[in-house]
């Protein structure tokens with residue numbers, strides 16, 4: 001029997017947990033936009049609000065606001081709701097419906113081995129929600145309810161994607177079908193990992209108590225320039241080759257950020273700036289960052305002032321999504337033996 005061929009389709013998701021940084025932009029959103037614009041793929045991008053309540057319940061207004069803010073961030077970053085299908089997870093009910101089937105495919109042992117479950121549940125797993133334990137099965141459903149073939153994610157999500165492949169393979173095997181694709185992870189490279197501006201050994205994080213450590217996508221031009229000028233560096237000039245950055249995490253971070261924003265390589269940045277002192281380089285980086293990021297923050301603010309526009313975009317996104325997900329869920333139920341009327 002020949003292998004079925006699946007439409008090349010990208011799916012990725014992000015939690016509406018409030019606050020977006022340069023790290024989210026360069027590490028995820030910008031790569032999603034590149035895949036959208038490259039052609040050759042259908043692209044589906046999702047705010048995962050159902051996942052956002054697994055660790056703890058949120059204030060309902062906070063969750064709604066975070067979801068709209070994330071949607072505004074996606075659009076401002078270049079995700080075009082005409083080119084991509086842009087959705088909020090709970091508005092496409094087939095995600096949760098397929099997740100139930102996958103809860104019955106995945107084994108307790110598989111789930112218990114997930115490092116993110118172990119980290120997040122901590123010592124008191126008894127007090128963690130059942131939803132936190134089942135998180136990766138819902139994530140598998142997010143992906144497979146579109147028959148997505150490629151999933152761009154950070155390194156920390158690799159294990160969840162392996163589980164997604166295991167769930168697809170077990171479903172196909174147990175029912176003797178070749179229905180779900182075995183999805184390819186597209187793992188984020190180290191080059192796009194944005195580090196903390198005051199400590200280059202830590203990831204840039206929206207939850208760090210100090211705002212100086214990060215650039216928020218809502219920062220205006222002044223704030224962006226100021227944070228870059230005040231970023232920690234060392235007294236040495238920029239080296240000639242990237243190897244010279246190995247033991248200089250803060251210096252390396254700024255060079256990497258420059259390269260990512262300019263869409264070039266760290267070596268090309270050094271070719272242009274080697275020998276310069278960081279005081280000087282930071283001015284060039286501040287100009288570049290303001291040029292690329294200030295329009296994003298302006299557009300985000302405009303959209304946030306128009307929640308009705310955001311809600312209309314998500315309503316339309318859900319309709320388009322369901323043209324794909326309803327038939328796939330119907331077929332799944334049929335394979336499993338659920339009566340269809």
Ligand code: TRP
Nearest residue numbers: 011012013014015048139142153
């Ligand atoms: N778990 C992912 C994260 O925290 C978010 C996510 C949910 C996701 N469903 C997904 C990512 C499906 C990719 C595909 O980053």
